[in-house]
Amino acid sequence: MKSYRKELYFQVPTRRAFINITPEVNQALRESGIREGLCLVNAMNITASVFINDDESGLHHDYERWLEELAPHAPIEQYHHNRTGEDNADAHLKRQIMGREVVVAITNGQLDFGTWEQIFYGEFDGRRRKRVLIKIIGE
DSSP: EEEEEEEEEEESSSSSSEEEEEEHHHHHHHHHTOEEEEEEEEEEEEEEEEEEEOHHHHHHHHHHHHHHHSSOOSSSGSSSSSGGGOOOOHHHHHHHHHHHEEEEETTEEOOOOOOOOEEEEEEEEEESSSSEEEEEEEO
16 A cells, blocks of 8 residues: 655635635646555645535635624634634634544545545635645555
8 A cells, every 4th residue: 555645734814714625636646656546635734624515605604703793703802712812713623513524435536525625725714825635544
């Protein structure tokens, strides 16, 4: 069995964003040479997420609104975590809701997606450098 590892780096200029990283994951798959196996894509920061869904702007807007209703950023005093001098407790909660990682099957050298599925990086506390791990294993 072979394995391949690659990191992607992001420095989003806004507090929150959803970025389609499917092209970068596909590029890593091509670089790996693996034809059958599994691809893990993992947010390597506790205020960011990796998830799979449709690349549709209305859905992204709905996510933004829904997440803000579940874990509003302000007032920042509502969170015990922010009493440490931070202002990102909501980002930790949003990450927990959206998830840390995804695993996608690899079949015939392709990511084996369902209809409309794409991989996204979700940023919930941007304006600093963060990374995503891609780990591919297989034959």
